[in-house]
Amino acid sequence: MMRYKVVFASRTGNTELLAKKIYHAIDDPSKDIERISSSTSAFDADVYLVGFWVDRGTCSPEVMDFLDSIHNKDVILFGTCGTGQDEIYYNRLTRMISGLVPGDNRYLGTYLCQGKMPMTVRKRYEEWLKDEKMAARAEYMIRNFDEALLHPNEQDLDCAVGFVHRMLEKCSLSGGRELNTKE
Numbered sequence: 001m002m003r004y005k006v007v008f009a010s011r012t013g014n015t016e017l018l019a020k021k022i023y024h025a026i027d028d029p030s031k032d033i034e035r036i037s038s039s040t041s042a043f044d045a046d047v048y049l050v051g052f053w054v055d056r057g058t059c060s061p062e063v064m065d066f067l068d069s070i071h072n073k074d075v076i077l078f079g080t081c082g083t084g085q086d087e088i089y090y091n092r093l094t095r096m097i098s099g100l101v102p103g104d105n106r107y108l109g110t111y112l113c114q115g116k117m118p119m120t121v122r123k124r125y126e127e128w129l130k131d132e133k134m135a136a137r138a139e140y141m142i143r144n145f146d147e148a149l150l151h152p153n154e155q156d157l158d159c160a161v162g163f164v165h166r167m168l169e170k171c172s173l174s175g176g177r178e179l180n181t182k183e
């Protein structure tokens, strides 16, 4: 019997929302959910669903440490970041963070969506507006910020569930370790 564990880091609640939604969507009683701390075990499940928030272009240090401790498991990643639908950036983040999963695991895939940021960030962009050279960039960042306030929304959460169901199907179909989606 497979055991599933959702673990996550979340500073302002966006990734926690995703984590709880994903946990409830796992259609198996053998499941657990835990916020990552230094005592979070990477031994008590077969499939780890690891949630991160994007911190300066990668995941936060506690997620890095946790990923590093996972061995010989199936690993699914999900996360939120302030940047909206930007395929190139999302691909870069995916490569960067999935690259932290030790190679003896079976990495299945990453789901990313936008998440709201604190108002202090908008205030910073508003300051940039005063500088002519920065104004165009500031307007772009403010538009992105305001869009982020609406996320994660119901659609983001539903897409996360769809993604996890597809990934778990891959786990149960392939059973063995021949599957390798790492790019």
Ligand SMILES: Cc1cc2nc3c(=O)[nH]c(=O)nc-3n(C[C@H](O)[C@H](O)[C@H](O)COP(=O)(O)O)c2cc1C
Pocket (backbone or CB within 6 Å): 009, 010, 011, 012, 013, 014, 015, 016, 052, 053, 054, 055, 056, 057, 058, 080, 081, 082, 083, 114, 115, 116, 117, 118
């Ligand atoms: C210190 C800090 C650094 C961040 N760095 C990035 C970043 O590099 N790229 C990005 O798109 N969003 C960045 N964000 C935005 C967060 O990733 C985003 O708001 C995320 O949804 C927060 O998730 P949480 O609510 O689970 O903590 C940053 C936020 C903070 C507070």
